[in-house]
Amino acid sequence: MQVVVCLTSFNRTDCARISMEIIKLNWPRAWPVVHACSDAGYVPYLEDVLVKRDPRPLTVGANDLLLASMKAAVERFNPEYVIHLEADTWIFDQAVIERYLERLARHPHTMIAASSWSTDCVPAWRRSPLLGRRLRAHLAGVLRPLGFSYGIRERKSLATQFFIARNTPAFMQMLENLRVKDDDFLEKVLYTAVVDRFGHGAILNMPEREPVHPQYRASCEPLTLVCHHWPSAKDAPSPQIAPHLAPADRLRGKKECLADAPLKRRGPYMEQLLTSDDLAYYNGNARRGG
Incomplete structure (x- = not known):
């Protein structure tokens, strides 16, 4: 099957270059980027097609980059499937x-x-000073073994960070018909558009990452x-700033994750991240927390 990877980046261009080194130098099957x-x-670096766009506010800009990459992939390659990865999301x-x-191929009605x-919400409820929220956490512990998803929010959404879509005109x-404002939740907008156009059965869920x-x-x-924003463990946000992070997450920045990955080939941007003592250069002024 013909597949194209659509990569989108605003200011995390070091992440984007390393993502391309992962894809182009290490994935066995050659897919255009x-x-x-x-x-x-x-x-330009290793991509087959580069589409330059003007910077825009966060949500509007993310939607613009997503659509621009998808349109270029279809016009240039007309693939059966398109993979979307934000620049800081490495597979x-x-x-x-x-x-x-x-x-997806076995179920033709699925689209994404x-x-x-x-x-x-349970981890935050457990830490809450409010008794009501701590009681909700306890109630979730009773209800979830019975099959209820009590305390899980925003399930009607689709992660734009990484998805695989079937390329059809529809x-x-x-x-192209998505209309977003910058205070919109793009993941919710995409979910609603898919369900309204194709129905709930068009979504093939990735349960490995839920919630x-x-x-x-x-x-x-x-x-x-791997998709966090800190280049090394020493750059990880503190427990005060990000209390939701597991201790293991704080010990593994992009540098440590890359060092542990079973990759056969390393590109120059990988080597720079792995060998540099000063990572102030990494992704320029892009936000590093969360």
Whole structure:
């Protein structure tokens, strides 16, 4: 099957270059990469197609980059499937994606494979000074073994950070018709658009990452996915700033995750991250927390 990777970046261009080194130098199957970027200083690297876009506010800009990358992929390659990865989201093992491609191929009514962008409220409830919230955490412990998802929010969403979509004219038309404002939740907008156009059965869920927040926000080992923003463990946000982070997340920045990954080849941007003592350069002025 013909597959294209759509990569989108605003100002995390070092992450984007390393993502391309993972894809181009280490994934066994060669898939073209279309990169939509709104960093004015970025120059072409390993991508097959570079689409430059003007920078825009967060949600509007994310939607613009997503649509620009998808349109370019369809116009240039007309693939059967498109994989979308935000620049800071690395997938080390191509086989993870191939498994979902096979599942999509077996179920022609499905249009998109993705996790939700859901949140488990229980960890925060347990830490809360409010008795009512601590009681809710206890109630969740009783109800969840019975099959209830009590305390899990934002399930009606699709993670735009990483998804696999079937390329059809109807799907592309749906994307082109998305209308977002900067205070919108793009993950909810995409979910609503998919369900309204194709129905709930069009979504193939990725349960390995459910619920995303807080346990799998920074990384998800079953998907070989790493997506946090701190370049090394010493740059990780403190417990005061990010109390939701697990201790293991604080010990593994992008540098440590990359060092542990079973990659056969390393590109120059990987080497720079792995060998530099001063990582102030990494991703320029992009936000590092969370």
